[in-house]
Amino acid sequence: KKIDNFKSNMKIFVGPILHSFSPSDLRILNPGTIAVNNLGKIEFVQEGVHSDQLLKKFNLTSEHVTVLKENQFILPGFVDTHIHAPQYVFTGTGYDVGLLEWLEKYTFPKESEFKDSSHAHSSYQKVVKRSLRCGTTTACYYATIHLEGIYLFPNSLTVSFLASKILANVVKSVGQRGFIGKVNMDNNSPDYYVEKTEDSLNDTSAFIEYVNSLNSDLVKPVLTPRFAPSCTSKLMSGLADISREKNLLIQTHISENCGECEWVKNLFPEQNGYADVYKHNGLLNEKSVMAHCIYLTEEERKLFKEVNAGISHCPNSNFSLQSGVLNVRQLFREGITKVGLGTDVSGGYSASLLDGMRQSIIASKVIHMKSRDAAEENICEPLTFKEAIYLATLGGAKVLNLEEKIGNFEVGKSFDALLIDLNVGENGTSTIDVFRHDKIEDLIEKFVYLGDDRNISQIFVAGKQVMRSNERSQQYLQQ
Ligand code: GUN
Numbered sequence: 001k002k003i004d005n006f007k008s009n010m011k012i013f014v015g016p017i018l019h020s021f022s023p024s025d026l027r028i029l030n031p032g033t034i035a036v037n038n039l040g041k042i043e044f045v046q047e048g049v050h051s052d053q054l055l056k057k058f059n060l061t062s063e064h065v066t067v068l069k070e071n072q073f074i075l076p077g078f079v080d081t082h083i084h085a086p087q088y089v090f091t092g093t094g095y096d097v098g099l100l101e102w103l104e105k106y107t108f109p110k111e112s113e114f115k116d117s118s119h120a121h122s123s124y125q126k127v128v129k130r131s132l133r134c135g136t137t138t139a140c141y142y143a144t145i146h147l148e149g150i151y152l153f154p155n156s157l158t159v160s161f162l163a164s165k166i167l168a169n170v171v172k173s174v175g176q177r178g179f180i181g182k183v184n185m186d187n188n189s190p191d192y193y194v195e196k197t198e199d200s201l202n203d204t205s206a207f208i209e210y211v212n213s214l215n216s217d218l219v220k221p222v223l224t225p226r227f228a229p230s231c232t233s234k235l236m237s238g239l240a241d242i243s244r245e246k247n248l249l250i251q252t253h254i255s256e257n258c259g260e261c262e263w264v265k266n267l268f269p270e271q272n273g274y275a276d277v278y279k280h281n282g283l284l285n286e287k288s289v290m291a292h293c294i295y296l297t298e299e300e301r302k303l304f305k306e307v308n309a310g311i312s313h314c315p316n317s318n319f320s321l322q323s324g325v326l327n328v329r330q331l332f333r334e335g336i337t338k339v340g341l342g343t344d345v346s347g348g349y350s351a352s353l354l355d356g357m358r359q360s361i362i363a364s365k366v367i368h369m370k371s372r373d374a375a376e377e378n379i380c381e382p383l384t385f386k387e388a389i390y391l392a393t394l395g396g397a398k399v400l401n402l403e404e405k406i407g408n409f410e411v412g413k414s415f416d417a418l419l420i421d422l423n424v425g426e427n428g429t430s431t432i433d434v435f436r437h438d439k440i441e442d443l444i445e446k447f448v449y450l451g452d453d454r455n456i457s458q459i460f461v462a463g464k465q466v467m468r469s470n471e472r473s474q475q476y477l478q479q
């Protein structure tokens with residue numbers, strides 16, 4: 001009986017369905033049928049329209065079936081492998097300087113304001129909702145260093161919350177899948193935004209315990225040493241111990257900016273380069289989510305491949321902070337495919353991975369033109385829109401070690417998905433026009449280059465529809 005109930009709660013979608021299996025292997029089922037059980041898992045997926053036998057087998061009626069309309073399709077939800085939630089408050093400003101100056105001038109002052117929990121609460125609501133409505137069903141967040149903050153309720157009740165805890169609460173409340181990290185910084189930081197080593201480690205343990213106590217399948221803690229210059233070796237190796245003990249992901253920055261790389265060489269003269277600093281302190285392994293990676297040497301890339309560390313490519317940020325251009329084609333050629341996209345808000349000015357995909361393609365074209373004009377032997381071909389979709393979905397899932405759970409629509413995975421509708425705004429507000437010669441591949445490519453969140457008409461995380469369109473308009477009213 002239980003089984004019957006389980007089956008009758010299944011949802012079936014019929015229409016164009018696309019998902020990646022590798023950078024070059026984007027499969028388009030047109031039409032395809034996908035069935036999601038009441039646990040939010042994919043029960044089956046196949047080419048073609050569902051048969052009556054299939055409905056019978058699962059004891060379903062046509063009520064359970066959603067047939068997509070023309071110019072609609074389904075793809076996996078986006079995975080943002082690198083985003084700084086507190087930096088959303090100044091996103092879209094402050095791109096006049098490079099990374100190190102930008103941290104001092106804008107980032108540290110703005111992040112330090114998150115000791116005020118009510119500011120944290122209202123700001124985190126905005127960034128998380130923005131991220132989700134842009135189609136990010138899984139995000140890997142940096143919060144701030146803060147442990148204690150005071151939240152003043154209108155009835156003058158005061159409750160103390162860790163500002164980073166508030167971010168975990170908000171992500172859970174909107175139904176996004178995510179990792180939340182309390183930032184660690186005990187070195188080379190301004191005196192208004194720095195921790196003592198012991199406090200940093202203790203607060204991290206308290207934070208992990210808190211996130212685990214939320215008992216959520218979707219929201220998990222991640223260790224977050226800001227980057228090597230902000231951390232002593234003692235702090236980094238303490239965090240590595242916690243990672244091993246609790247089996248947690250580690251996220252940090254590496255080789256983003258030339259000045260930064262020089263600084264790391266000077267700070268850690270006994271180590272053989274930036275990657276070695278993390279390796280030496282136990283932070284470079286299969287649990288690592290390493291942002292930027294622009295200036296990794298060939299030897300360091302070999303090391304990344306050997307230990308199976310993940311790479312978060314943040315092209316908008318790399319352009320906006322004039323950091324440099326990561327060569328993803330080179331990574332692919334070297335057999336490194338544990339690569340995803342990060343918005344890096346607010347080093348990057350967009351919270352959308354549609355933007356991330358476009359900028360990853362532009363970055364690859366910059367590299368391509370350089371290698372072409374230098375008449376290099378092995379010209380780096382630009383990324384295709386299909387490869388960009390891989391980076392935004394399955395690649396990101398791999399980086400976060402969630403490949404068994406999300407990233408494409410293989411049977412047994414969670415249904416984290418976007419229903420795309422190119423018909424919205426036909427009254428002239430849409431940025432996409434469809435013509436009669438357009439094939440499904442054209443529609444998908446147009447969405448990658450021209451779409452925006454208005455085209456994301458339904459968002460599913462673990463089979464559950466989140467942020468329905470009426471909630472989205474609510475969001476605007478509240479703002
Ligand atoms: N390196 C250290 N901190 C940061 C940060 O907040 N943003 C970026 N882009 N790079 C960093």
Ligand code: FE
Pocket residue numbers: 082084253291344347
């Ligand atoms: Fe970053």
